[in-house]
Amino acid sequence: MAKLTINNMPVEVEEGTTILQAAKKIDINIPTLCYMQNFEPIGACRVCLVEVEGMRDPVASCSTPAAEGMKVHTNSRSARDARKMVVELLLSEHQGDCQLCDRNEDCELQRLARDLGIKLIRYEGEKSRRIVDESTPALVRDSAKCIGCRRCVTACNLVQGIGSLFPQGRGFKTYIGPAFGNPLNSVTCVQCGQCAAICPVGAISEKDQIDDVWRALDDPSKFVIVQTAPAIRAALGECFDYKPGTIVTGKMVTALRKIGFDAVFDTNFTADLTIIEEGTELLSRLKKALVDKDKNVALPMFTSCSPGWINYAEAFFPDILPNISTCKSPQQMFGAVAKTYYAEKIGRKPEDIVVVSVMPCTAKKYEAQRPEMNSSGYQDVDIVLTTRELGRMIRQAGLDFDQLEDGAMDSPLGISSGAADIFGNTGGVMEAALRTVYEIVTGQDFPFPKLHVTPIAGLEGVKEASVKIETTVPEWAFLKGVEVKVAVAHGLSNAKKLIEKIKAGEASYHFIEVMCCPGGCIGGGGQPRQTNDEVRNARISALYREDEGKKLRKSHQNPDIKKLYDEFLKTPLGEKSHQLLHTHYHAKKKV
Template identity: 50%
Template sequence: MLINDESRAPVSQKPNKLELPAEKEGIGSNVTIEINGEKVTVPFGTTILEACKNNNIHIPTLCHHDDLCIAGVCRICVVDVEGMKTLQSSCTFPITAPIKIKTTTPMVRKARRHIIDLMLSEHFGECYSCVRNNNCELQKLAKEYGVDRYNFGHIQKSKYDVDKSSFSVIRDMDKCILCKRCVRTCIDLQEVGVLEAVNRGIDTTISTFLDKPLADVVCINCGQCINRCPTGALHANDPSDKIWEAIDNPTKHVIIQTAPSPRAAICEEFGMEPGTSLTRELNTALRRIGFDKIFDTNFTADLTIMEEGTELILRLYNALVEGNAEVKVPQFTSCSPGWVKYLEHFYPEFIDNLSSAKSPQQMFGALIKTYYAKLQGIDPADIVTVAVMPCSAKKFECERPEMRDSGFKDVDYGLTTRELAQMIREAGIHLPEMPKSDFDDPFGEASGAGLIFGATGGVMEAALRSIIELVTGNKVENVFQNAKIIPVRGFEGIKYVEFPIEGVAEVPAILKPLIPDWKWLEGVTLKVAVAHGTANAKKVMENIKSGGKLSECHFIEFMGCPGGCLGGGGQPIPTNAKIREKRAEAIYAEEEGLTLRKSHENPYVNHIYANFLLDGPCGELSHKLLHTHYTKRGKFID
């Protein structure tokens, strides 16, 4: 293994996967158990919950989540195991002996009903005024168990103030049922550790360090906790009212850009199975809602590749050839705002490794309020830019003070996939039935390279396609079949790949002013890595700090969320590995159907360099509009 796999989760919450003891091998690795009288054979160490699931026996769960370590705290999944005095939580119980399980005895049903009643008695608020109405696991359970009254009362007064301090994540502890999924998401899945239970007994609540507002702690805004909250206790900061207002205001020119991941996932919000991209249906829906222009974020993803790729070449040239020690290598990607804030908090000493190129969202904002405004003769003050993102951290990103290089707020509102789906429903539109239509000019077309930004490894693949072609002069299709750079794809936590550069071409005209030739790259092995989820990012960073193998990398792609953007904190709920896989499939399938698949071949990008960003990638105007800087935040909280 490249990197050790230590998790910060307490022993009690680590997965209950039991190692097969050596002495059991003699009797085989399977155990035959009885579930409700039926004999079933399962692998040693399977939990009762998994065993039941695999045999189509439904067991209700709340604190359990496929992505997270176990908790066993809600107790809703209890079952009867013969010979045991008490009921056992099926999510935590590893099967190591031929036990007999009953899943719906009167005692089990009564206990579950009691647990639901108890949760409801402390769950403040009404379903119809909740963002999770119709997609709430507690509500679903109440229905499943036929709750038609509050047997143990219902809390009538709010106990906690809603924490609205964060631009991204809102916490409403009145709705919390203390399943601790958010705690486990934060500490175990993401290894950030912002949330933890405080106080005891009935006063237990989930809190931040010293109960500070979320905006004042080391929260990276990734929103993974939102994706896993079973109720409405955590939700994103929804700007849709303000967006409606702008749409309804005839003096405002409202532009929306759509990122690839929401398009690959929004179908889930309309009752479809995961795995269908509704890109062009969405364009029609957005027009019907009343947006004036619809642009494709992939266009600025292409632009990001040009800027970030050029920056990488310059970095390598300055560091390796010129020997400039102040230039930091490896270069880290900077398009994931969750990752950026994570680095600012936890590894501020590496801030100079971050690419100064803005994320596609912010590049677009800056271009719209400068280039586009001028082109169309619209006062940028009258332009409202909205970005549909799979992300809650994008809301924070567009509020950064350094993101106002156009003289205005480059992007006015970050809108999540879920919030956009809500706007579409409110407009009376059933998205899947929409006719297809195209994006608007002058940013009409984007490459497949921009599209795959949505999946982990996508930015790296896009960058490599261009770097390989521009440096070696070889068609990427000749190196990788169908231009699919498989080694950087997939959901492995950390991917490390080496590409030897054999033979170099002439430097293309667009880069000629910056680099005289490629000779210095001849025979060099390009080393790159890809990490998704901040837990993996942490492992990479620790490896780099200790001078490990990854410190020799030239370029590393980091995504704050597991799976990359398609698993972002603004995506439809629920999420799990299977759903994320389907979304990735949708993105890659859509990409393969495109003819334009390399950023540097995008004619609209080249048009921008020919007509607006006249001094080319990483030139002066690029630096003013498309590049930024970061803040060393550190971990210490006042």
């Protein structure tokens, strides 16, 4: 233990604790920019400088260990001046067209300048070089706004293990981006947007498609419908300064209706549908393996809801593509069902229907424009907005979010179970699947307290659980006595660890859920900034509350799903399902 004082207040911390962490312990806030929770500090930005008595120069508190007897001042003249100078230097390079930037009023650099009371930038000189990269469907990068903090590099290399972004060159000309400053589509990028979610300034953002939505809404010949992913309701409030973890489903529905959508639906509906299709697929794979003794059955089966994960598997683990469920993601299933089943119901042609989706995810923008995603003959999903874009759109529409009454989703694609709500968090898809598969196989109630499979909940990177099948209905008798083993990973580095463990024969499972982003979709690349573990936990508990508050909590009990099969699809994994709800994957070369 080390005893020290910070601003004359005594604090005792364990060896190896940094000054920044020690200060936090006694509620002293030191501003930071490059610092990232859960990762080794890199000390790149120097914004967290503090004064330590006896040291000649201010030190970076994020990377200086607190030591016995240290006297730290975070708010002395010299500490404040040092930080101010650092931020002034950052501002002198930064091409800040703040009023035109989508980070206006949501920018950490702007906030720092305000908090430090900067009124004048004393330094003049060269500005950062501007390269605007719009080469991918999901992301836009503007190097002129980049302040070189390297948070995106950490997100891309360490959180996700992709490595599309890396510092290029040296000194003032250092450019954070793909190899040799080439566009992002020249290297492997899964489009997860974790770089955009962590960027403190407007250097990396989602590709804004709000105008495309307004254009569709303005076109009288179009019937424009919207679907919202489970994770949106737990985060959209943050765009309007609500506390993380505030559920705003009702206000969101009203806002969408007031914006002018012809029908407001729920991706949750097709999350329930996914459970039926994917659950049936799992059971049929198990049957082929256990009863037919088919050696070519690919097990374990992986979930397929997360487009960043699909992009990752296609490039990094093409050999496991047969193991990934052929189910389209709920977003894509929704588009396919909307332009066929629903189109028929309302007597519209698929080409007149515009499907807009609101997703916590940037990779969904990529997924929507995959050429194979056009089951009705037209693109399943036309436009994808992130949670942040919806927040901006609500402002553009002049709506006072706080004053909106609660609305309810339209029918028939708006009814969903609580199992669908938890699709938005790590472990949720697996839990939802287990609730349904268990009941189909055993004919008995799912035996977990509050229906939660706690071993696979929470922010641990890789989680596992098993469910013993004690009794079965006659159809699934072959599963009697089988211990169904499942695993859950979130964040692609964790997914990699899990896959490598399986490949090395150190673990074996029947079913695996992978979500690309840490925490699952609630921590997606399109969610309000900034997402840290406290925010992730708050959003996750919000979804569990939403789930627990529903009477309908199991996908197979959703009456509108039953109706969809009776009236249209007929049977899970049937011909229509295959045509509309399933897809295939392509191995890609990793760069």
